[in-house]
Amino acid sequence: MDENKFSFQSQNLVVDYITFKFQHLNTSRQTEITNYLFKIGFNVYEESGKLIKPIKQSILVDLKNRYETCFVQDNLYWKGTLLHFSGSNAAQFYFLAKQNIIDWQILDTVVLSRFDLYFERKLKNTDQISAKAFLAKCQQELKQKNKNIRLEKNNKGFILKIGNRRTNNYSRIYEGKDSLKFEHEMKGKFLQPYHLLFVENNFDNFEQKLSSHFFVYFGKLLPLQYSYLDWLVFKLRPIQKQSICKNSFNSDYIKSEIKADSTTFLTLLQFLNYAKCLDYEVKSLENISYRVVTFTLRDFLQFQNKNENYYQLLQIKSFFEQLQTGIFLTSFSDTFFQSLVAVPLVRFDKINKFWVAKVWLVEELFYYSYPFLLPNFFKTKLGKDQSEVRVKFIRVFSSMNVEKRFFIQEFLTAYPSIISNQRKNNIKKYYIELVQILQEYDLIEPYYKIMSNGSLILTDQLTPSNISEGFVIYEKILL
Numbered sequence: 001m002d003e004n005k006f007s008f009q010s011q012n013l014v015v016d017y018i019t020f021k022f023q024h025l026n027t028s029r030q031t032e033i034t035n036y037l038f039k040i041g042f043n044v045y046e047e048s049g050k051l052i053k054p055i056k057q058s059i060l061v062d063l064k065n066r067y068e069t070c071f072v073q074d075n076l077y078w079k080g081t082l083l084h085f086s087g088s089n090a091a092q093f094y095f096l097a098k099q100n101i102i103d104w105q106i107l108d109t110v111v112l113s114r115f116d117l118y119f120e121r122k123l124k125n126t127d128q129i130s131a132k133a134f135l136a137k138c139q140q141e142l143k144q145k146n147k148n149i150r151l152e153k154n155n156k157g158f159i160l161k162i163g164n165r166r167t168n169n170y171s172r173i174y175e176g177k178d179s180l181k182f183e184h185e186m187k188g189k190f191l192q193p194y195h196l197l198f199v200e201n202n203f204d205n206f207e208q209k210l211s212s213h214f215f216v217y218f219g220k221l222l223p224l225q226y227s228y229l230d231w232l233v234f235k236l237r238p239i240q241k242q243s244i245c246k247n248s249f250n251s252d253y254i255k256s257e258i259k260a261d262s263t264t265f266l267t268l269l270q271f272l273n274y275a276k277c278l279d280y281e282v283k284s285l286e287n288i289s290y291r292v293v294t295f296t297l298r299d300f301l302q303f304q305n306k307n308e309n310y311y312q313l314l315q316i317k318s319f320f321e322q323l324q325t326g327i328f329l330t331s332f333s334d335t336f337f338q339s340l341v342a343v344p345l346v347r348f349d350k351i352n353k354f355w356v357a358k359v360w361l362v363e364e365l366f367y368y369s370y371p372f373l374l375p376n377f378f379k380t381k382l383g384k385d386q387s388e389v390r391v392k393f394i395r396v397f398s399s400m401n402v403e404k405r406f407f408i409q410e411f412l413t414a415y416p417s418i419i420s421n422q423r424k425n426n427i428k429k430y431y432i433e434l435v436q437i438l439q440e441y442d443l444i445e446p447y448y449k450i451m452s453n454g455s456l457i458l459t460d461q462l463t464p465s466n467i468s469e470g471f472v473i474y475e476k477i478l479l
């Protein structure tokens with residue numbers, strides 16, 4: 001399973017504008033191209049690039065054609081001819097190109113000079129501020145990085161324009177009735193390396209590279225803590241740079257409610273990360289490939305920093321028997337992990353006084369691209385409270401939003417028994433310890449917020465005394 005393989009369709013990116021450039025285009029050649037485009041469903045027009053409001057004149061038009069294109073002559077900054085496809089016309093031309101319908105021999109002298117993509121994000125009831133307020137905050141923050149920021153309004157709503165229209169990268173964010181549209185305009189020297197991919201029908205690479213550029217461009221540009229950019233954070237996590245050592249562990253998005261107890265869920269996280277490093281053989285069951293891993297229970301207990309004894313062996317055997325039912329995998333948000341065929345078979349044998357486990361795990365599980373790569377929080381032996389805190393911490397951190405809210409008072413109140421003030425203080429220290437580990441690996445921003453009487457207060461240091469209600473950290477997306 002290759003979750004990092006991007007295509008426009010899989011990433012909900014829409015082709016919105018395509019421009020080709022002709023350095024020299026004589027009349028006979030333009031007529032040949034016009035006839036060809038008309039034949040494949042495009043009405044053809046022309047206009048002057050010198051006019052502020054150019055008048056579109058018909059060259060070859062028929063009502064049966066649903067799409068159109070336009071030759072632009074006499075450009076202000078360039079002497080050649082441009083061929084524009086806009087909106088749905090661009091999407092249709094790109095569709096035909098992907099179907100290998102476009103005859104590039106007729107268009108052999110063109111150069112791809114502009115390519116626009118957009119992503120449309122629907123407004124949600126859970127958005128904490130209005131779309132207008134979001135655009136205003138983006139403008140305020142971006143002014144510190146870029147002077148070419150303009151927030152304008154037309155009859156459809158507000159538009160945030162970012163950059164200079166004449167540069168290779170220019171973007172706009174449009175406010176619609178029930179959505180925000182993030183559009184990126186790519187042209188000039190930036191597009192030159194991608195021209196051959198386009199005209200040689202190498203669309204897998206073309207879409208992979210432009211999709212990645214689209215997400216990284218907006219990811220470096222915009223403040224990711226706002227809910228209107230949840231889609232962007234989701235796209236960026238699997239492709240961000242990682243600076244964690246090989247002993248780190250992976251986590252998928254985790255549901256807010258986990259039915260398994262902390263110890264069991266902790267064991268699941270540890271096993272998924274333990275199994276990826278084992279030797280294995282591949283076997284098939286009903287045309288599905290499984291990785292069969294064999295290991296001693298003793299070795300896995302050592303991986304967990306636990307002592308081998310009769311009680312621990314019973315606990316670990318019980319865990320693997322239940323793993324076969326798929327119950328624990330429902331703790332993850334991704335439906336892949338919830339498949340009952342993920343672990344179809346678990347077997348135990350006693351060999352030379354050691355219990356040996358053989359576990360079948362669906363092969364694709366090991367190629368899944370986890371969105372979170374975290375430091376190994378389990379490398380030392382943990383007490384009960386430390387385990388509870390780590391599971392809660394991982395659950396909150398492995399959530400969709402960049403902003404991570406930890407409700408300490410709520411966590412302490414939910415304890416099944418009365419706990420002393422000293423124990424409460426230690427629990428707060430366990431939380432702070434994990435925050436410090438994330439900071440060491442540069443996985444969070446170097447500032448925090450503490451909760452106080454319903455408000456969030458910015459601070460540069462967390463202490464047991466100032467996080468009594470809770471605190472907020474911000475995940476750093478490394479690009």
